[in-house]
Amino acid sequence: MTLISSISGIRGTIGGSIGSNLTPVDIVHFASAFGTWLTLKTNSRTVVIGRDARPSGEMVYQIVSGTLVGLGLKVIDLGISTTPTVEMAVPELKAAGGIILTASHNPVDWNALKLLNYRGEFVTKKDGLEILEILTNKYYRFSEVKDLGLIVQDDSFLDFHIKEILNLKLVDRYAIKRSKLKVVVDGVNSSGGIAVPELLKALGVNDIIKLNCQPNGWFSHNPEPLAQHLTEICDMVKDTGADLGIVVDPDVDRLVFIDNEGKMFGEEYTLVAIADYILSYKKSAVVSNLSSSRALKDVAEKHGCRYHAAAVGEVNVVEIMKRTDALIGGEGNGGIIYPQLHYGRDALVGIALFLSHLVKSNKTCAELRAQYPDYYMAKKKIQLIEGINVERILEDFRKKHQSENITDIDGIKIDFDDSWVHLRRSNTEPIVRIYTEAKTQEEADQLADKVIDELKSLA
Secondary structure, three states, rough: OOOEEEEEEEEOOOOEEEEEOOOOHHHHHHHHHHHHHHHHOOOOEEEEEEEEEOOOOOHHHHHHHHHHHHHHOOOEEEEEEOOOHHHHHHHOOOOOEEEEEEOOOOOOOOEEEEEEEOOEEEOOOHHHHHHHHHHHOOEEEEEEEEOOEEEEEEOOOHHHHHHHHHOOOOOOOHHHHHHEEEEEOOOOOOHHHHHHHHHOOOOOOOOOEOOOOOOOOOOOOOOOOOOOOOOHHHHHHHHHHOOOEEEEEOHHHHHHHHOOOOOOOOHHHHHHHHHHHHHHOOOOOOOOOOOOHHHHHHHHHHHOOEEEEEEOHHHHHHHHHHHHOOOEEEEEEEEEEEEOOOOOHHHHHHHHHHHHHHHHOOOOOOHHHHHOOOOOEEEEEEOOOOOOHHHHHHHHHHOOOOOEEEEEOOOEEEEOOOOOOEEEOOOOOOEEEEEEOOOOHHHHHHHHHHHHHHOOOOO
């Protein structure tokens, strides 16, 4: 069982022993540190909290909200919500910050506290180090009874989120409505089961087939939206003659499509297709992380635009997007960041932009995918054994390949002529992730397996 305390929040498995798992005691300490940090940074005493539908969510929420009230803070409780909805609520309410209770794509026994600043953006590395210092030294002091905070429930922000999406210039809800799309939605038994159908109805899509949309938090399949976990919706799209399928992760910041033939559109190609649509109207830089497909760079260059790569992590992508005034960016795992709405990965705005692109292209979903260059990725991982020196192994790997084209701003990425490999230690799980991309799936898998064998020999 695992507990990971980092600059971006705290994440772990529920139950077990203090300091080794995400126990109530660990939750209290981390919420106390973050709440204290917020009181030092702004004059606002309001904090927004939302959560995905995990069975542990209510328990974690009660502990976090009670701790913040004990610090004298006002908690705005959005209930079961999406990560991007919380991100939008924070600045709208002029709150000091926000907390999203979600372990994203991790299995049901995990939960986490993901931290937002007053802009509704994930805290920076500098912020995170300050929070960890408060946590380590327990620099928190709780309020006397007359100064205790309070909790206010507010379930209006999904409607606000959808309304803001509909107001975007490049979201053509009238074209979407006229197309009479038939859509299958897999909400992985979490908040997407509520949010995605509501958005589709607002866009004029009335023929919606719901799959795993009961928000009970007991995920019907592995919640990471990868091909091997999505056979059910692929079959359903094909069997029902739907125009496409839509899949989100438990907190609705990752987005994957299934084409009309029941095949994966490709999580990497979510951002590729949406960037193509945005850049066809206005030129700008495009940003993704080092582990994203070369197809995005190809699309940017087709439009005469610059492509920039950032270290893995939403906060790193956002930093480069702001620096380059990029109109579109994100991560190849299906994370779309569209700054005209907000600087956060948002599956809901991604759906609205993609559907606008699809219906205006006069193509089927499969035909739209066919117009983009073909790259194939392998995404594998190595479970870490306690005590193993990962940094030494990665450094030995880098030295072994020092004659190659290496980027080391985040782990190690090696670019070959027709392929690449990226190795990095996960910030959210005790694993090393290995990403590869090549011209065929077989080549990508072979490259990943070769690298795994190399790492094992170095260990």
